[in-house]
Amino acid sequence: MTPATDAPTLEVTDLTVTFGRRRQKAVDGVSFTVAAGETLGIIGQSGSGKSVTALAIMGLLPEHAVVSGSIRFGGRELVGLGEREYRGLRGDDLAMIFQEPMTALDPTMRVGRQIGEVVALHHSDRRGGIRGEVLTWLGRVGIDEPERIADSFPHELSGGQRQRALIAMALANQPRLVLCDEPTTALDVLVQRQILALLREQLEGRSAIFVSHDLAVVRQTATRVVVMLEGRIVEEGPIEAVIAQPRHPYTRGLIASARIDRVPPGQRLPSVADFYRVEGQ
Numbered sequence: 315m316t317p318a319t320d321a322p323t324l325e326v327t328d329l330t331v332t333f334g335r336r337r338q339k340a341v342d343g344v345s346f347t348v349a350a351g352e353t354l355g356i357i358g359q360s361g362s363g364k365s366v367t368a369l370a371i372m373g374l375l376p377e378h379a380v381v382s383g384s385i386r387f388g389g390r391e392l393v394g395l396g397e398r399e400y401r402g403l404r405g406d407d408l409a410m411i412f413q414e415p416m417t418a419l420d421p422t423m424r425v426g427r428q429i430g431e432v433v434a435l436h437h438s439d440r441r442g443g444i445r446g447e448v449l450t451w452l453g454r455v456g457i458d459e460p461e462r463i464a465d466s467f468p469h470e471l472s473g474g475q476r477q478r479a480l481i482a483m484a485l486a487n488q489p490r491l492v493l494c495d496e497p498t499t500a501l502d503v504l505v506q507r508q509i510l511a512l513l514r515e516q517l518e519g520r521s522a523i524f525v526s527h528d529l530a531v532v533r534q535t536a537t538r539v540v541v542m543l544e545g546r547i548v549e550e551g552p553i554e555a556v557i558a559q560p561r562h563p564y565t566r567g568l569i570a571s572a573r574i575d576r577v578p579p580g581q582r583l584p585s586v587a588d589f590y591r592v593e594g595q
């Protein structure tokens with residue numbers, strides 16, 4: 315018998331998402347897996363369906379979204395799961411790190427309390443040790459003065475500190491899958507590098523999905539990558555193999571014009587229009 319640990323953490327099969335009466339599919343028959351302990355990169359230009367895929371997994375799509383296909387997480391089907399059951403999964407088994415931490419943090423609540431609420435949410439028995447756990451996590455994500463930061467409101471923190479706090483919040487319950495959606499895009503280049511280094515360290519050995527338009531950024535954290543174009547996956551493979559020998563013309567154009575080996579993380583990828591211009595030459 316195959317041991318349970320060999321089963322993928324996440325198995326997405328033929329996932330399709332449309333919005334309301336719009337005919338075009340935002341995500342169109344997408345299939346991929348995330349093995350236990352691996353970080354999968356999802357790359358593609360703006361509008362290619364990366365965020366919609368991540369939000370479908372998190373059960374965070376708006377009500378007018380029509381989802382079909384299958385998302386199996388630890389053997390459980392998530393498509394069609396009720397909001398109450400999803401709430402039990404989020405923060406505990408499934409966590410998400412967003413691009414803009416200010417929208418994910420409550421501006422009216424001190425940072426330490428917000429992280430503490432996540433810890434307490436699923437472990438009410440740990441109430442006594444919650445403050446200690448919050449401070450430990452803030453230290454672990456590289457916050458120098460955990461006490462002061464825990465007692466601050468989000469607007470009193472720098473962008474980098476806010477993203478560190480959000481990472482602490484996402485990881486505090488040791489989730490089985492962490493989704494990062496452009497977690498460094500809103501930061502300036504220096505802070506972006508620091509947060510990437512932190513994520514690289516913290517995601518090591520965890521199951522994770524790292525969504526970005528930036529191949530150089532994905533390369534730092536992911537072992538495998540899927541390339542999305544207009545709602546579909548056009549290429550997938552180990553990241554270094556895809557960079558060295560891209561098979562799909564879009565990936566080839568993307569790597570050629572992004573000069574992936576030469577550009578630092580943070581540079582934007584070319585758009586589809588750029589790609590067709592490159593191809594048309």
Ligand SMILES: Nc1ncnc2c1ncn2[C@@H]1O[C@H](COP(=O)(O)OP(=O)(O)OP(=O)(O)O)[C@@H](O)[C@H]1O
Nearest residue numbers: 333340358359360361362363364365366367376527
């Ligand atoms: N709430 C929504 N209602 C209607 N259409 C939406 C909604 N959210 C996304 N879409 C559409 O779905 C498609 C895919 O969007 P998605 O946000 O997944 O792209 P993305 O690859 O993540 O791009 P970005 O990097 O800009 O976030 C786009 O055409 C977008 O307009």
